Each structure stands twice: as C-alpha cells, then as structure tokens.
Amino acid sequence: MLKKYFRKLESIIALAQSILTPKQFIFLSSVLVGISCALAVIVLKTFAHSVFSFATYINGILKISFINSILPIIGILLTVFVVKKVLNGSIQKGTSQILYAVAKKASIIPKKQMYAQIVTSSLTVGLGGSAGLESPIVITGAAFGSNYAQNYKLPYKDRTLLIGCGVAAGISAAFNAPIAGVLFAIEVLLVDVSISAFTPIMISAATGALVSAILLDETILLSFKTQQTFDYHNIPFYIILGVLTGLVAIYYARNFQKTEHYFSHLKMSPYKKALFGASLLALLIFIFPTLFGEGYESIKTLSESDPGKLLENTLFSRYQNNSWVLLIFVGLTMMVKVFASGLTLGSGGNGGNFAPALFLGSYLGYFFSKLVNMTGLANLPVSNFTMVGMAGILSGLFHAPLTAIFLIAEITGGYGLMIPLMIISSISFAISKRFEKHSLDVKGLAKKGHAFTSNKDSNILSTLDIDTIIQTDYLTVAPEESLSKLVDLISHSNQVVFAVINNEKDLLGIVHFNDIREIIFNSYRVKYTLIKDVMKTPPATIYSYDNMEIVMSKFEKSKSAFIPVLRNDKYFGFISKSIALEAYRTKLRSMTIE
Secondary structure, eight states, X not given: OHHHHHHHHHHHHHHHHHHXXXXXXXXXXXXXXXXXXXHHHHHHHHHHHHHHHHHHHHHHHHOOTTHHHHHHHHHHHHHHHHHHHXXXXXXXXXXXXXXXXXXXXXXXXXXXXXXXXXXXXXXXXXXXXSSBSHHHHHHHHHXXXXXXXXXXXXXXXXXXXXXXXXXXHHHXXXXXXXXXXXXXXXXXXXXXXXXXXXXXXXXXXHHHHHHHHHHSOGGGSXXXXXXXXXXXXXXXXXXXXXXXXXXXXXXXXXXXXXXXXXXXXXXXXXXXXXXXXXXXXXXXXXXXXXXXXXXXXXXXXXXXXXGGGGGTTSTTGGGTTOHHHHHHHHHXXXXXXXXXXXXXXXXXXXXXXXXXXXXXXXXXXHXXXXXXXXXXXXXXXXXXXXXXXXXXXXXXXXXOHHHHXXXXXXXXXXXXXXXXXXXXXXXXXXHHHHHOSSOHHHHHHHHTTOXXXXXXXXXXXXXXXXXXXXXXXXXXXXXXXXXXXXXXHHHTSSOOEEEEEOTTOOEEEEEEGGGSTTTTTOHXXXXXXXXXXXXXXXXXXXXXXXXHHXXXXXXXXHTOSEEEEEETTEEEEEEEHHHHHHHHHHHXXXXXXX
C-alpha cells in the first residue's frame, strides 16, 4: 500500500517536472526535500527523547542508578549488529563524506544513507550513547537531496544544490532555526554557492522548520526561555570566555581523534570492540550521568535557576545544594565529555559532534561565569554565559562562526546576545584556526589528501586528477644526438620543449625552442652541436603522485610553462601550464552552483 502511494507521488512529481521550468521544479523540489528531512528529524528526535524520558522515569521510580549505564551498551551493540547484518558491514560517519561526495563522486550519495543514519544513530544516541543526532540528520538530508535529484535525472549542479537543501532543512528542523540551517549548508558544506542558489536553500530550511514546529513536541527541541540583558561592562569576561572556548575546542578535537584512532587500531572483533568501548562509556555515565544521550536536557537545566538538579540521582546527590561540589562536577563532566563521545563513536556507535559541542560550550560557560561569581571577581549573568559558550565551542570545532552565532541567537529566542556571540565566536574561531588548520570533520579528509576548506582554489585543485593532464606523447631526444635532429623534430611538430633522456629513460635535461633560437639559423653550429651541449636542468620536476595543488605551486615558483613528469624516477611526460589552467577553469564552471 505504501509503495503504491509513493509510486503515485513519483508520477505526480514527474508530471510537474514536464510542466514546470527547471528553476520552478527546483523550487518545488526544495520544498519536498525539506518535508522529507523534517520527518526524518521528527522520527530521530522523538525516539531519542522517549528513551531518555523512559530511562529517567525508571531511574526516578526504582532508583536504579545503573540503568543509564546499561542502555548505551545495548545501543552500541545493536548498532554494530545492524551495520554488520543490514548495512554490509560498513557505515560512513561524519559530514565530511558529503564534501567528498560533492567533489569526488559527482554529488552521488548511496541510497542506503537515506535510512542507515536514522536507524543506527537512533539506536546509539537514543539508548544513551554520548553523541549527537545532528551529523546523522545532515547526512540523511544530503542523501534525500542527492537521491531525489538522481531519481529525476537532474544534473550535477542541481544535485549539489538539493544536497544543500537537505542539509539546511535537517539543521533547521532539528533546532527550529532556519537561518542557522542555511548558514550551515553554505558555510560548512557548500562553500561555492552563488547568491541565486540561496533561494531554494532558504525555502527548504523554512519548510523544515515549519514541519518541525507543527509536528515535533517543542519540549524535545533545545530552546531557552530565561535570558538576562547584555551588559557591556562584561565584555572583558566574554573575551576571556572566547579564548577558553577556542582552547577547549582544540582540546576536544585532538582527544576525540586520539580516542577514535585508538579504537580503529584495536585488533578485536566488532562486537568485542563495541562491548569494551561501551563498558568504559557505561562507567563514565555511572559517575557522570549527564553524559547520557545528547545531553540537551542537562544544558537546559544548567541555564535555569536551579542547576543543582544535575546532581539528582547521582553519586553526589547529597551535595545537591553545595555550589562548589556542583562546580567541580560540571568542570569534570566537561573535561571527560570528549572521551565519552570518542568511546561512543570509536567503539562502533553512530552519531556526531554537534550536540557534544553545544554540551561542552554550555558547561564551560557555566563553569567560567560561576567560578568568577563565587570568587567575588564580578557578578556575571550565568545563564547568558552558559548560552554563548555553546557558540564558542561550535565555532572553534567546526570553523563555522556564522552558524554558531545565528544558531544560538535563534534557539535563545532573540538577538539580545548578538554582541557577545560575535565576540566569542570570532575569537574561538581565530584561536582554533591558528592551531588546527582544518575543522574536526574535515581533518580526516585532509589526512587522506582530500582537504576541503573555505579556500576555493584548494577545493577545486584537490578534485582534479593529475593523470588527466599529463601529456605522454611528447617527442624526446638523446644527449649524443646532434642539434640537427632536434631542428628536424621542431619543423615537423608543434612541440616547443623536449626531454633529453638516455636508454633507461632517465631524465637528463630539457631543451626549449627559445633557448636554441639563435643557434638553429646557423647551419654549421646546428651540424656540430650536440644536444647535451644545449640542454638545461629543468627548473622543476613533477612526480606522478603529486596532487594538483603541488603541481600549480611548482608552476608558480618555477615561472615555467612546461614541467617534465617523472614516474618511478623515470621520464613519463610533460604537463603544460595552459592545459592545467584550462582544467581548473572547466572544473570551476562545473562546481559553481547557480
């Protein structure tokens, strides 16, 4: 019955495609993708919140403090089971795969990503894994956009645009923050977008937010009702918090990757690895129960008037009214959050770092402002610092200051904190960027030589394949041959540069037409001059394993129009600068979303 309904819907959309102009169809498509992504968000968020509420209820009634530790073990083991039995033994994690798909896979994202992320992340995070749902939401949204475009045979540019629409709708629905959704899609994922492409992305983000607002219980969303006015006298403290969030973002990024790296090199079966990692996670959650799940409930509690509730049903519940114990608890939880998230994902669970970034930021903001107040240095608005701290970590971790600023502005219900948000986000971004060239999600790609950054040139060059521009049919000469042989070759070809090689194909030098221009009109010198007498050492050499960014750098430094290529230390061919630039221009035109 359901399949019949979808087929009928597909036929209606196909009919609309035949009637509407390409631009109008993209507008319609952005709405449909937005609705699909919002529904996926509702399923994920509702399941995760229901499990959290169930665990909290059982804990409160039966006083079984270890129930929160048992559920994550079950969740991670179930996730590994689904990955092995249903998803062919592998699942890609992190938003970096979207960047890779756009640049290297013609914006083709596998169909299984339309459901794989929803199933696995709901099991992991819904059952208490210390990670976030936003990264799976983003990947799911991108998969919806890509597969929708493939289904209706849309070209690369439109596929990429609809990927952006899916991403924007996912973030927008998850936080009821359409502006942040648009900015995240453009700032983090689609760095090459023209102004005209904003419209479909905005439509999709607005659609996602609207569907979420209508169907999703508002209490599930991360939102804040208490907010104190901004006092410019507190700017020095906001600057200090900006520095701290930048440093903590670096601390999180490095230790998270160390934890993941450790698990990736463990020689255990997937189930043993899951049990080992989940057991360590269970121990952390037993000591620090607020590490359970996304952690949004504890963020809300922290920003309210009675944050001591965090210590309820914990080992420290007897000190619920002791401000110093609460402060130490918050500080320690903040520092071990990275290991909880690393254990969750490294041991086989699925999730993202978006929610942990917000968790870490809120805890840091609370810890800093409360410490200042308790030591009598100032009287800071703790709730404000709790909220703006989230923007700092988000900006530093994902290198996305605009997304961080507007996300927190939207979920706090106003723009009263815009100035401190801008201060903290920009400082955190600057510090993080200084010590970490790439954001957390992009760092893995960078290690594999597939770095994608806000540098458009680097992005485009990284997608070009050097083998496609190497010219291997260039004529060559031997060092002992006379110049007359070279003159004959010049007269019968369009070639202006020649490699000088021996029988073993070792590159001995090169001869450029401009270097022998004066000699070739002297028949005597041509007859009695050997190639080795006029050849020169090439100003640079390119290796077949060099990437295009290195190739263009060598052209820039050598000021040469032709550079010889070596493969296995033997002469292989030439690369022409003009051909390389033409390949760059062609790729630029194909990657620009209009």
